[in-house]
Amino acid sequence: MNHSQSLQRRAFLKKLTLGVGSTSLLAAQGKLQLMQSAMAASSDYSSLTDHKSLVCVFLFGGNDAFNMLVPYEQAAYDQYKTARSGLSLPRNTLNPLKGNQQAFHPSMGKLQALYDNDKLAIAASIGALIEPTDRASYKNETARLPADLFSHSHQQEFWETGTTAKSSVHPPGWGGRMMDMLTTANTNPTEPALFSLAGNSVWQRGLNPLDFVLNADSGVEEIKAFKNETWPNWRASRINAWNKILATNKSSLLKQHMAKTYINADERISALIDEIARSQEITTTYPSGNSLAKQLKMAAKMISIRENLGMKRQIFFVAMGGWDSHGNQLTDHANNLSKLDGAMDAFYKTTVELGVENSVTTFTASEFGRSYTSNDDGSDHAWAEHNLVMGGAVKGGQIHGNMLDLTVDGPDDAADTGRFIPKYGVDQYGATLAKWMGMTDSDMNEIFPNLSNFNTNDLGFMI
Numbered sequence: 291m292n293h294s295q296s297l298q299r300r301a302f303l304k305k306l307t308l309g310v311g312s313t314s315l316l317a318a319q320g321k322l323q324l325m326q327s328a329m330a331a332s333s334d335y336s337s338l339t340d341h342k343s344l345v346c347v348f349l350f351g352g353n354d355a356f357n358m359l360v361p362y363e364q365a366a367y368d369q370y371k372t373a374r375s376g377l378s379l380p381r382n383t384l385n386p387l388k389g390n391q392q393a394f395h396p397s398m399g400k401l402q403a404l405y406d407n408d409k410l411a412i413a414a415s416i417g418a419l420i421e422p423t424d425r426a427s428y429k430n431e432t433a434r435l436p437a438d439l440f441s442h443s444h445q446q447e448f449w450e451t452g453t454t455a456k457s458s459v460h461p462p463g464w465g466g467r468m469m470d471m472l473t474t475a476n477t478n479p480t481e482p483a484l485f486s487l488a489g490n491s492v493w494q495r496g497l498n499p500l501d502f503v504l505n506a507d508s509g510v511e512e513i514k515a516f517k518n519e520t521w522p523n524w525r526a527s528r529i530n531a532w533n534k535i536l537a538t539n540k541s542s543l544l545k546q547h548m549a550k551t552y553i554n555a556d557e558r559i560s561a562l563i564d565e566i567a568r569s570q571e572i573t574t575t576y577p578s579g580n581s582l583a584k585q586l587k588m589a590a591k592m593i594s595i596r597e598n599l600g601m602k603r604q605i606f607f608v609a610m611g612g613w614d615s616h617g618n619q620l621t622d623h624a625n626n627l628s629k630l631d632g633a634m635d636a637f638y639k640t641t642v643e644l645g646v647e648n649s650v651t652t653f654t655a656s657e658f659g660r661s662y663t664s665n666d667d668g669s670d671h672a673w674a675e676h677n678l679v680m681g682g683a684v685k686g687g688q689i690h691g692n693m694l695d696l697t698v699d700g701p702d703d704a705a706d707t708g709r710f711i712p713k714y715g716v717d718q719y720g721a722t723l724a725k726w727m728g729m730t731d732s733d734m735n736e737i738f739p740n741l742s743n744f745n746t747n748d749l750g751f752m753i
Contacts, residue, residue: 341596347652377620421715659672673710696710
């Protein structure tokens with residue numbers, strides 16, 4: 291980095307520093323005290339020297355993982371075809387994975403290639419669990435279970451936080467809590483380090499507000515309400531009034547903080563706009579008309595400027611809706627998986643282009659899987675699912691974890707409709723990723739509230 295670039299970077303970091311606390315204007319005193327206590331207890335990650343970025347791809351609605359990953363061995367496929375009836379996929383259309391025991395959906399040819407080239411793995415049989423649960427403990431009601439199983443909103447929240455809100459107060463998300471602690475690895479631990487391309491989510495909210503919502507098209511947009519523009523005609527008078535308010539000496543601490551918050555946020559946003567404008571051009575081709583691909587491309591841009599941001603640890607949240615397939619499932623699911631296939635493949639190719647494929651890990655999540663049985667041309671809310679993990683640091687070309695017994699009304703079915711009980715909890719899945727990010731066991735137990743109930747915090751899919 292030359293002297294001019296170094297000065298630019300220091301000026302940029304200084305502007306970002308000014309924005310500390312801007313998203314916490316109305317934070318309660320008790321929450322701030324909790325944050326201080328939690329942060330004081332966490333490990334110091336300032337000695338980390340490498341770069342790692344984690345990208346969460348959330349599939350809102352409940353992905354049918356049992357048509358995403360299909361038994362391919364003939365006897366297992368025959369059982370699948372009988373159980374899934376009208377939802378079953380023709381065997382000759384599937385994309386068999388190496389070993390020919392399992393296959394991807396016909397829409398997943400690019401992800402099949404990544405799997406066969408050891409750049410993609412499957413984390414099997416994951417779901418919302420408080421503790422290990424089996425059919426017997428579920429049926430006799432001795433297992434502690436997440437609240438409101440099979441509910442979209444409750445299970446989304448459980449996936450993102452490890453618990454369920456009480457008294458309308460959402461607990462912090464495990465993405466946000468990870469960044470609360472890992473931010474000390476970054477040059478300036480007060481600048482944003484968790485970026486969402488899909489609006490605000492519970493997953494990204496920590497105790498220390500260091501998340502930043504980006505626009506998938508432009509990255510960051512100016513605060514336009516008080517910008518000098520010729521139209522509408524009343525804008526000039528409003529701007530003049532606002533500037534007088536900012537310039538007025540204020541006796542109220544709240545007014546002082548509000549004015550400082552606006553000025554700092556405006557400067558921080560302007561600085562980030564400039565930095566994104568100077569980012570490396572990405573030459574990898576992304577599929578058009580694909581909102582998930584657009585989000586991932588912007589995440590790649592942010593990763594490309596990580597050094598200018600002073601980032602050694604970054605976390606990203608992207609999302610795609612439309613997975614609640616109660617009807618028209620074969621068509622809708624195929625279209626969604628095709629978009630997922632194209633977006634994730636392009637993103638992985640971009641990490642290779644940027645030379646960061648070994649330091650960027652992308653993983654999927656969804657609030658629950660679907661029922662194995664059909665409700666005519668769709669499926670219902672269920673429980674266990676499979677997830678995809680992608681990157682050069684992934685133990686790819688493998689299915690990690692024990693597969694479910696896909697017998698309807700069998701040993702892994704919660705009832706008689708193929709609502710299969712997860713073998714591994716969300717906390718274990720998240721902790722495996724957190725361990726790769728460099729987190730200590732003690733911090734992981736603080737972030738993942740149910741982790742100590744399981745016999746391992748590492749599902750083995752990361753190198």
